[in-house]
Amino acid sequence: MSDLEHGLIQFFQAFLPPLSPGDYAVTVDQTVREVRPESFRSELEFSVAGPRFSLNPSDVYSVYPPANQSGAFGNTLPHIVFTRRTLPWERTMAGGDQDERTPCPWLALLVMSPSDFPDTGDTAKIEARKVEALLNPGTGVKGPDLKDSDLKHYESRDDLCNTVDIPRALFSSIVPARADLPFLAHVRQVHTGNKETLSLKTDGCFSVVLANRFPETTTEREGIRNTAILVSLEGFQKYLHGEPGTIKEDKVRLAVLANWSFLCQGENTFKTLVRDLKIDLLRLPPPSGGTMADDEAAGEVKKARELGYTALTHRIRNGEMAVSWYRGPLVPLLYHKLDTYRYVPCADAALRYNYETGLLDVTYAAAWQLGRLLALQSPHFARAMYRCRNQERQEIKSQIEQSALDRKYQLSGKDMDEHVMDAIRSNPGAFE
C-alpha cells in the first residue's frame, strides 16, 4: 500500500484474509526416481482460527459515537473501527469462501433504543451464555443455523460468549438486507503522524462496520440512551430482511461481539466542543475586585498572577505557616535559556526572598527538591548517578596526584629511572 500524505484518507472495499478460518492440510510429494519409484509423502495439518462467538477487546480500535458520551448524534450512522483490517470478511454467513467480487461481512451493527422495547421500556439485555446455549437456545428462541458439529476442535460448547435475545419482529425490521450488507463494511487507511504517542503503534489501516440505522434522538435534556450491538450473522443468512426464511419463535438469540451505548441529545458534537473552548495562557484569572484590603496588595497580586504565580500555604521549617509564591515549569511568558546558570548546591539556596513584600518565592527550591526526590525514587537512576560520580572523582583525584608528583620532581621528558640514576651519579656517597 502506498504511503499516504498527511491528512489523506483512502477507502477500500474490503481486505480479504489470505486464508479463511478452517482446517487445512499441506501435502508434499517428492519422487526420487534413482532411489525408488514410489514418491515420498509428508503431510501437515493446521487450522486457521478466527473470532466467531466473541471478540478480543483489543481488536476494537474505537467506536462512534464515543461510548457513554452524550451528544447530538441523531444524524450519524454509528460505526465501529477494528485494528484488524480483514476482520469483517474473515467468515461468511453461510460458511464457505468469500465472493471475491462483492465480499459480504459476517458482522452487522444493530442500533436500538428503549422505544424498540415497548413492553419492558428497557433496552436489549446482553447476557453471557455458553456457546451451547446459543446453538441450542431451547423452545421459543431462535439461534443461528449452526450445529454442534460445525464447531471446530479449538472451539468448545462450554466457551462463554455474550448473547442478546431480541423480539422476532424487531430483528426482522432492523437487520440489514442481503443487498445492504456489502456496503456496510470497508477499510480505510489514514496517516498517523501527529497522534498521541500511544496510537503510533498502529499502521493506520482499519476496518470499519457501519450501522444501517440512525439513533433515536430527542430535544429533552436527559437524552435517549441508544445501544449499538455488533452481532454475528453467521447462520442467519436465511432470515435477513427480505429473505424467504421465516422465524417461528418469538425471540432471536444472537452472538454479541461488541456493544456500547451513548446518549443522543442536544448539542455536544466535536464542532460545538471545539467552538466553546476557552483560550488563554496558563495562569490564574485576575482576582475579582473588592476583596483586597488595600490597592497596593491588590496590584501586587494582580501582577504576580499575570506572571503565572500562585500563592500557596507554606509550612516553614520552624513550624510557622506562611504564604509563599509558587510557579510551575509551565509559565505564561518567555524566559530565554541562559548560557550560564548560578550553581545551586541545595534546595534552600534556590529560595528567593522579596524584601519589599516579605514573601518567599519557593518556585525553584520546589523544583530542585522535586528533582532530588524523583531521583531518589528511581533506584536505577540514583545508582547510575552514584557510579558515574565515583568514577569522575577517581579520575580527577589520580590526575591531581599525578600532576603534584610531576611538579615536585620537575619530571619533564625523563622517566623515573633516569632521575634516580642522575641522583646516584651526582652524589655517589649518599647511597653507600
Add this chain to the structure above:
Amino acid sequence: MDKTFKNEISLQLTGKSWDMPDDIGEWLGRLLLLYGVPFNYLVPEEAMLPPESIRFFFLDPGWMKSLLEGACSVGKSSSMDELLDQKLRDKFLDQIGTKARKVRAGENGEVNWPLTGFLLRSDLVDGWQGLEMKASGVDRQGNRIDPLPALRIDRLSPDIMLCLFNGEVTEIEIKQPPEGLHFGAEYDPGSNTYHKRTLRKLAPAEQAGDQIDKQVNIAVPMRQGTKRVVEVERLASQMMEKLTGESAIEGPDFTSAEFSVQMVESPGKATFTVPGGAAKEHG
C-alpha cells in the same frame, strides 16, 4: 577545602568534557519532558485550567535547570563533586535536551529553546481518541516553522492532555481523528427525514474527494414500516446515478469504498492562535 587544592581541581577540569552515560541521559531526558512530575506541580490551582479550556505555556528553563540539578544532586559526597557540577552546569541542559528529542520519535539533534506547548482540558480528550495536534510556530529569527515537531503528546488524565513542542508555538490545529470521523446525513426534524445534500467526486483521480459544486438532494430512503432504518443498497444506487450524471465517477463499480466516501461527514477541525500574538519576553 584548601584553596590551592581547589585551584588544582579547577585546573584539572579546564577543557574537560563529560559524556553523559546513556542510562542517566535517558532518564533526565524524560524528566525534561516532565514525565513523572506530579500534576499539582504543573498546575497548582484548578482555576488555572478550568473545564473546557485550552492553556498555552512556555517551559521555564530555570525551573527545568533546578529540577535536573536536584535530580543530579544524588550521590554527591564531597565538595569536589560540587566543582564538577558547577563546571558542567551550563552544558548539561543542552545534553539532556538532545536525549529528550529521542524520547518520542527517536530524533537526533538539540532542542530549540524556547520549548512551548499547551494543556487541553475538555470532553474532547475523553471522547475522541487519537486527536491530531498539529502545531506551527516561529524560530528565533521570526521565520515560520510548519509543522513544529512534537516532543510529547500525552493524556495526563481522562480529560486532560499535555502537548509539548520543540520550539515556539504560535498556532495549533486540533483535528478530529480521521479514523474516528463519522458517517451521516442531514436531519430535518420538521419532516422527520434525512437528506444527503452534497456528494464527493470519485473521478478524475486528482479531484477525488472534492465536493461536487452542484447541490444534490437525495432523500435517504427508509425501510417501510420501521423507524430510522436505511435502505442502504437503494441509497447507494441513487448516489451512483447522480454521480454518473455529473461525470464524477468512472467505471461501473460502486462498492462500500465509494459509498463510505459519500457518507463521510468531514472531520471537524479548529485552529487556535496563542493569545497575545508574539510572545512577551521576560528575564
